[in-house]
Amino acid sequence: MDNRLLEINNLKISFYHQHRSIQVVRGFDLSLNNREIVGIIGESGSGKTVSATSILKLEDETQSIDSGTIIFNGINLLELSEKEYQKIRGNQISYIFQNASSALNPYKKIGLQLTEVLRNHKLPFSKNIVLDVLKEVGIEEADTSYDMYPFQLSGGQNQRIMIAQGIISKPDLLIADEPTSSIDASLKRTVLDLLKKINQKSHMAIIFITHDFEAAKYLCEKLIIMYGGLVMEEGEVNEIFAKPLHPYTEELIKCANSLTQGDLNVYTLEGTAPTPLQFKEECPFISRCKMKLPECSFGIPKMTTLGTRKVRCIKYETR
Amino acid sequence: MPEIALKVENLSKHFIIRNNAFSKKKIIKAVEKINFEVATGESLGLIGESGSGKTTVANLLVKLLEPSEGTIRLFGKDITHLSEESMRPYRCDIQIIFQYSQAMLDPKMTINELLREPLEIHQVVSQHQIDDEVNRLLKMVGLSETEKAKFPSQLSGGQNQRILIARAIATRAKVIICDEPVSSLDVSIQGQILNLLMRLKQELDLTYIFISHDLNVVKHMCHRIAVMYQGEIIEIGPTEKVLSNPQHQYTQKLIHALL
Ligand SMILES: Nc1ncnc2c1ncn2[C@@H]1O[C@H](COP(=O)(O)OP(=O)(O)OP(=O)(O)O)[C@@H](O)[C@H]1O
Ligand SMILES: Nc1ncnc2c1ncn2[C@@H]1O[C@H](COP(=O)(O)OP(=O)(O)OP(=O)(O)O)[C@@H](O)[C@H]1O
Ligand SMILES: [Mg+2]
Ligand SMILES: [Mg+2]
Numbered sequence: 001m002d003n004r005l006l007e008i009n010n011l012k013i014s015f016y017h018q019h020r021s022i023q024v025v026r027g028f029d030l031s032l033n034n035r036e037i038v039g040i041i042g043e044s045g046s047g048k049t050v051s052a053t054s055i056l057k058l059e060d061e062t063q064s065i066d067s068g069t070i071i072f073n074g075i076n077l078l079e080l081s082e083k084e085y086q087k088i089r090g091n092q093i094s095y096i097f098q099n100a101s102s103a104l105n106p107y108k109k110i111g112l113q114l115t116e117v118l119r120n121h122k123l124p125f126s127k128n129i130v131l132d133v134l135k136e137v138g139i140e141e142a143d144t145s146y147d148m149y150p151f152q153l154s155g156g157q158n159q160r161i162m163i164a165q166g167i168i169s170k171p172d173l174l175i176a177d178e179p180t181s182s183i184d185a186s187l188k189r190t191v192l193d194l195l196k197k198i199n200q201k202s203h204m205a206i207i208f209i210t211h212d213f214e215a216a217k218y219l220c221e222k223l224i225i226m227y228g229g230l231v232m233e234e235g236e237v238n239e240i241f242a243k244p245l246h247p248y249t250e251e252l253i254k255c256a257n258s259l260t261q262g263d264l265n266v267y268t269l270e271g272t273a274p275t276p277l278q279f280k281e282e283c284p285f286i287s288r289c290k291m292k293l294p295e296c297s298f299g300i301p302k303m304t305t306l307g308t309r310k311v312r313c314i315k316y317e318t319r
Numbered sequence: 320m321p322e323i324a325l326k327v328e329n330l331s332k333h334f335i336i337r338n339n340a341f342s343k344k345k346i347i348k349a350v351e352k353i354n355f356e357v358a359t360g361e362s363l364g365l366i367g368e369s370g371s372g373k374t375t376v377a378n379l380l381v382k383l384l385e386p387s388e389g390t391i392r393l394f395g396k397d398i399t400h401l402s403e404e405s406m407r408p409y410r411c412d413i414q415i416i417f418q419y420s421q422a423m424l425d426p427k428m429t430i431n432e433l434l435r436e437p438l439e440i441h442q443v444v445s446q447h448q449i450d451d452e453v454n455r456l457l458k459m460v461g462l463s464e465t466e467k468a469k470f471p472s473q474l475s476g477g478q479n480q481r482i483l484i485a486r487a488i489a490t491r492a493k494v495i496i497c498d499e500p501v502s503s504l505d506v507s508i509q510g511q512i513l514n515l516l517m518r519l520k521q522e523l524d525l526t527y528i529f530i531s532h533d534l535n536v537v538k539h540m541c542h543r544i545a546v547m548y549q550g551e552i553i554e555i556g557p558t559e560k561v562l563s564n565p566q567h568q569y570t571q572k573l574i575h576a577l578l
Contacts (some may be wrong), residue, residue, distance in 0.1 A: 017472075039324075044505045045475035069446025098503075099420045144336075144345065152336060155418075155499070182418070183369050183501050184532040186576035211505045256506040259513075259535050266539065273381035275475065 005173060005205050006032040006055070006072075011068035013050055015276075020133070023066065024276040025051050026229040026300065027312075031206075037199060037206040039237065040215040041252070042226030043273045048209045049098060051226075052175050056089050057082075072173070073303035081249045091121050096166035098177040098209075100158040102166065102271025104150040110134075110161055119171050133164045138190045147307055156183040163191060167198055174198075175207045182278070192219050217241065225249045228274055235309035245311040248285045257286055283313070291315065322394065324358040324526040325380070325413075325492050330373050331550075332390035349375040351550035352389070359493070362520070362527040364537040364558065365366070367547030368569065373530045376547075377496045381415045382406060393494070411441050411490035418499040419480040424471040430457075431467040433482060437489040456485040461515060477508030481515070488519060494526045501536060513539060534574065538562060546570045 013025040025047040059298035097103035134142035137160040161292040233246040244250040258267035282297040378384040460481040544557040555559040
């Protein structure tokens with residue numbers, strides 16, 4: 001088992017909001033080997049970002065981890081002090097944020113922000129190292145961008161600055177939260193190829209959070225599907241797309257295909273997903289599931305292992 | 320012939336940046352002499368490389384930025400140099416929907432307050448009709464009245480994106496600029512929002528300028544496409560034609576890069 005880089009078990013996370021505590025992640029498990037790439041796909045608001053940021057304890061004090069373990073390189077991260085955590089952030093694990101406003105300092109020029117990452121981690125730094133990384137992420141006029149502020153760059157340019165920030169310190173694990181959502185297809189290809197290259201050359205493992213099925217297929221080996229604060233399904237990317245097990249996964253793939261096929265009215269799921277305030281002790285997909293049974297409301301379904309795959313649906317539970 | 324909703328001539332925006340007080344100025348030609356027109360009820364897609372000037376065009380059209388040169392006509396009226404004051408009657412007619420992020424909606428305002436705000440500022444309806452109008456807007460974007468007391472942080476990304484749409488249609492806008500309205504949403508909600516935008520377009524006879532890097536989305540939404548490259552429109556034409564027979568090298572690269 002010494003190939004295991006990260007092992008997360010039974011993670012539950014709450015927020016304290018308006019005088020009460022609300023659980024938003026109710027079951028997050030993930031295991032990642034060295035240099036493996038895993039994708040996370042799921043409903044907006046299902047807990048992808050909250051689960052992933054908890055690996056680095058990036059949230060404020062309103063967040064609490066109710067249960068679970070996060071073992072990274074043999075150490076339970078949840079037991080570390082803030083000081084010990086700081087050595088891991090950026091050095092061994094880095095995080096590419098979903099929006100620029102949480103990751104880039106509006107008052108500092110791009111070049112300085114990237115140089116600081118290197119300096120903070122006591123790595124060699126020079127303007128040329130920074131310019132090289134900027135060129136790698138497809139910033140053509142790297143020299144000009146080096147001296148610009150985030151507000152002077154376009155959405156997609158800022159997104160790539162954040163990618164540069166994430167890879168510049170060559171971490172063991174990169175968590176990339178929708179890193180390609182604001183860039184066009186040809187740049188997306190450049191960025192995904194770059195992540196692949198670093199993964200192979202520098203043995204960097206990647207957690208890739210995305211809504212983009214094509215990007216997930218292109219980059220990832222394994223995939224996790226989330227809904228309602230729970231991991232619903234896990235398995236090899238190709239197997240999941242060829243034969244989704246969970247009814248939610250199946251519906252999601254149908255939605256994605258509908259747009260690609262050019263349907264006049266895009267196929268969508270009826271209704272909305274439950275918000276954390278509406279969570280009950282039942283399958284969260286129950287109200288939208290076409291295959292639901294009375295038993296679906298008898299508690300949260302357990303994760304069932306079927307060979308190389310896992311699924312959280314009573315259809316597969318052996319009784 | 321339908322009326323021309325928006326006509327843009329020779330529109331440019333140059334940004335001047337200076338590294339420090341002593342260095343030479345550098346001019347960034349974000350938008351360079353572009354021309355296009357959009358008919359009432361039409362949807363024009365705007366695609367192009369990251370940094371090609373799409374968002375700058377959007378900001379120019381809704382007058383969040385002053386152009387360096389050129390003219391913008393809204394239903395025939397030259398609005399290019401209107402002051403804040405004289406622009407007011409036209410500001411209702413043209414609205415923008417950005418990609419939802421936490422910075423887009425004031426976290427201290429409830430959904431009710433967020434929807435009342437544009438109605439009050441633009442005096443769309445009389446004071447005693449505002450509550451009904453808020454309910455009507457919520458219904459139009461497929462949200463229930465029970466969401467009114469909530470704060471943006473208590474809604475999902477897709478629901479907040481609907482609030483942005485409701486705020487844009489609140490002023491009875493005729494022209495709506497959408498800058499990546501679905502790129503941060505999961506595919507199921509993405510479909511819901513696209514269907515919603517299509518339905519609103521028909522019901523309210525809206526004109527869209529639709530910015531997206533997802534060619535499937537643009538294909539679905541737009542009659543015509545304009546392709547931007549380094550600040551210029553390098554190609555413009557019917558969607559099918561541009562995508563099936565791209566003339567410019569960059570457009571070809573963009574289409575073939577599809578994963
Ligand atoms: N600081 C916070 N306080 C209270 N609730 C929060 C906070 N941050 C997130 N949440 C809630 O936790 C849930 C999970 O949010 P999360 O950001 O992880 O979703 P996500 O899966 O990343 O969605 P998206 O695809 O839209 O990015 C949501 O219901 C969200 O409203
Ligand atoms: N305030 C500003 N000051 C200086 N330069 C700017 C400013 N705003 C934008 N630019 C520059 O103008 C160019 C066009 O930016 P714009 O945001 O319009 O691109 P875009 O086509 O929307 O790109 P994306 O697809 O990445 O969002 C970029 O090179 C950007 O650096
Ligand atoms: Mg997220
Ligand atoms: Mg933009």
